């Protein structure tokens with residue numbers, strides 16, 4: 448089975464949806480990432496993501512998506528991951544500044 452990406456954008460859904468990554472509710476009109484694709488034999492589908500869950504899943508490949516069910520990763524884990532990422536990024540910036548100085 449192959450899947451084709453159609454579009455992804457930041458938007459505000461008119462209805463509430465479940466987040467594909469953390470499985471928690473995205474409220475109607477809450478800013479989220481909306482992904483549209485088409486799968487062979489299954490037709491068109493739309494997935495919704497919290498903005499941070501979208502960031503978190505950027506490194507996933509097809510196999511990761513197939514194994515991961517909504518809720519396998521909690522919103523808290525996503526937030527902790529993002530915090531670690533931004534801490535590392537700012538530590539790298541500090542190190543760069545120190546080296547130059």
Ligand SMILES: [Zn+2]
Nearest residue numbers: 466469497500
């Ligand atoms: Zn989420």
